[in-house]
Amino acid sequence: MCTFFRDYNSELFAFGHRIGAPEISENDYVKALTNESFFKRADVEQDVERAQPGAEIGSEHNGDLVRKGEEKLSTWLKRYLRFHLSKAPEELIEAVDSHLLDDECLAGIASHLGIDHLVRTKEFPVSQQSSADAFRALAGVFSDEKVKNLVIDFIVPQLVDIDFADIYSLADPLAVLTDILKSEGVTEIEPRLLRSAGENSAEPIFVAAIYADKKRNVGQSAGESTAIAVDMAAREALLRLWDITSDKVLFFGDRAASVPLEQYSQPNYSLTKKCSPGTNTSLLSDSTTSDPTDNLIEDAVLRYRNVVDAEVGKSYTKRLRHKFSRGSLAKRSFRYLVKPKPYTVA
């Protein structure tokens, strides 16, 4: 234990300054940081004298604040995304928004801000859900301008590391791409294999590109098999079409705050409406199984792992590795390598 006794009021004061909103009253902070389960905690329920921090500090929970805050965060984040990804469909904006505002991401941000030490909940350690809810409730308490700053300062920097193709992963990107290009006047869309190496090895690579009208390369990418490579190339082509490239400059900090984001409240175009009715614009679901690979070695390895190992099991030397270990180099003496030299005893 580091500090013998933490002072809740001081911690709240410091937290207010850390998050950039010191003007908000302590009661509002306490309400935002109190989870509904707190009042079911045994020592709080029975009014124990030194329950830390006790129920006498605040007796309201953050249920409705969570809903309000969630809406506010989502609104501002979508406005920011629509400003930067103006050519992208609304489905992608919504996918990115829901990913960046899900429990895991918000709980990570919250723990770095120190919310985990301030949240009042029944469970310990604080669950991801409670932590994320506390962050949303804080957004519910803040003014509109402050929520905009919150989004720009804490949530938006994560865009630096995310992969847009992973977050908005279409089930059939080539069909969508074909549809969109045809609506722009392209007649021929074909995937072509550019390179291949190591077809029958453990790590084959195929580089495929999608060509429009036999001349223009709209997107290229690599993959372990031709099907995967074409899929990745189609995804790359769609991202390129929507102007989402790795050299895109995103606005951060003051530069982002000075942009009039309120003007971007209208949703972007919908991909489902833009494509013809037959095209599959659904997302890849998590439960899709990987198609059987046409790679011999991978098949053999997987067969051994799934079929043979399940029946025969692992060898003793693998299961009981610690019993077969003769010790580290320092423990093994190598005495047997040095043969004794005979001396005459005079």
Added chain:
Amino acid sequence: MPSVPRVDRLKPIYTAAKALNFGWRFSDFLKIPAYNGISRYTNQLHRITVRFCKQSESSVGMRNFIENKLDEIGRRNPSVVIYAQPVRNSNPSIRAEYGNGRTLQINAKNMSESEVSKDIHLLFSRSGEPVVKLESRQSALVPSVQGQWTPITWLPTAMNTEQLPAKKFSEHKSTATSATEYILQNPPK
């Protein structure tokens, strides 16, 4: 008589440990906790606990620091909570807790007031990440600007339809200039 008498020496153990990348010797690239500084810089230090003894001589500097400098530091950094904890018969120390959950401790035994304030200033400026030996003097968020080189990147397209071995790809390349090349590069005036 043993073949080679084995004597434990600290030097080979230390030299061997220098090659390890775990335990008490880390080498890594520089890391930022939670994308701090990209949009806004927040001080990663959350709370500092200053432990000292009210009686012993080793805490003199610490006691002077608390009397003279601590107030000002607290006023200038409102986002950090400062605790002063008197502990009998103990070494004075400064414990700092950071946003990434790590705690750092500096033993302030026999330190003067100025040394303590230097260490406090150090703790205020750190991010809580462990001190590491740098893998490289450069580190960037983006792994590659032009795209990572692969053996395929600059493959000539003619190689796609070629049956290997092909004579034109088996030519020996050398940096040494031949006589013909020299004359072509430096034509006589």
